[in-house]
Amino acid sequence: MEKKIKALIIEDEAPARQIIRHYLEELDYVEIIAECADGFSGLKSISMMKPELVFLDIQMPRLTGIELVEVLTEKPEIIFTTAYDQFALKAFELNAVDYLLKPFPKRRFIEAVRKAADKIRSGKGNREPANKLLAKKPENPSPLARIVVRKGNGINLIPVDQLIYLEAEDDYVMIYHKTGRALKQETMKFFEENLSGKDFIRIHRSFIVRIEEIGNIEPYGKDSHVAVIKSGQRLPVSRTGYKRLKEELNF
Numbered sequence: 001m002e003k004k005i006k007a008l009i010i011e012d013e014a015p016a017r018q019i020i021r022h023y024l025e026e027l028d029y030v031e032i033i034a035e036c037a038d039g040f041s042g043l044k045s046i047s048m049m050k051p052e053l054v055f056l057d058i059q060m061p062r063l064t065g066i067e068l069v070e071v072l073t074e075k076p077e078i079i080f081t082t083a084y085d086q087f088a089l090k091a092f093e094l095n096a097v098d099y100l101l102k103p104f105p106k107r108r109f110i111e112a113v114r115k116a117a118d119k120i121r122s123g124k125g126n127r128e129p130a131n132k133l134l135a136k137k138p139e140n141p142s143p144l145a146r147i148v149v150r151k152g153n154g155i156n157l158i159p160v161d162q163l164i165y166l167e168a169e170d171d172y173v174m175i176y177h178k179t180g181r182a183l184k185q186e187t188m189k190f191f192e193e194n195l196s197g198k199d200f201i202r203i204h205r206s207f208i209v210r211i212e213e214i215g216n217i218e219p220y221g222k223d224s225h226v227a228v229i230k231s232g233q234r235l236p237v238s239r240t241g242y243k244r245l246k247e248e249l250n251f
Helices: 014-024 039-049 065-070 106-122 130-136 188-194 239-249
Strands: 005-010 030-036 053-057 077-082 097-101 146-151 154-159 163-169 172-177 180-184 200-204 207-210 214-219 225-229 234-237
Touching: 005 014, 005 039, 005 106, 014 030, 014 106, 030 039, 039 053, 039 065, 039 154, 053 065, 053 106, 065 077, 077 106, 097 106, 146 180, 163 188, 188 200, 188 207, 200 234, 200 239, 207 234, 214 239, 234 239
Parallel strands: 005 030, 005 053, 053 077, 077 097
Antiparallel strands: 146 154, 163 172, 163 207, 172 180, 200 207, 214 225, 225 234
């Protein structure tokens, strides 16, 4: 007998979970190992139970499906579900990812599950952490409001208005905020493009700082400067960064 595919449902609305359960009843090769009503418990269940297939709602309170994937290091196949199409969901149709636009018909649902099952059984499914799937996701139409970082087996939500500055650390970014610091696997380019240009400025290839946190700018050696922020840290300013500061601060 062929081994069943282990599936996990993460959906905050009970009727939607019920529909997925109902549709899966006729697919005897899929076994639902758990259901979660929010992203936090979903993340914990994925880490503990290692499902091969995850049905993931995008719009959930407290933690969205996209934010969950950002911090997910496991490698399940993911089928996104959503009631809205403004996320340019066609962009998610890359390897190992499908999406279902609510209300989805049974035929479309089964098609998505079979597509995922074929990948799982062939061994051609996800070979890298699920957060890599976001590499081609559509750009945010508006600036970031919060940053999601992994914290042990859980996550930490950092409001952008708590940020002080960001520092590049190889393939990661160290985020300094008002209650501490946190490391996130992301690029400085991502933050430069997605943080509000009115509030943040890139002063160096390794530093982005909140403009209002800059206390003063001081010369440092020949033709170089440092930005002294209100908490006392002295951050290097590149020539390009200094030009940006002059334009932004009008000095």
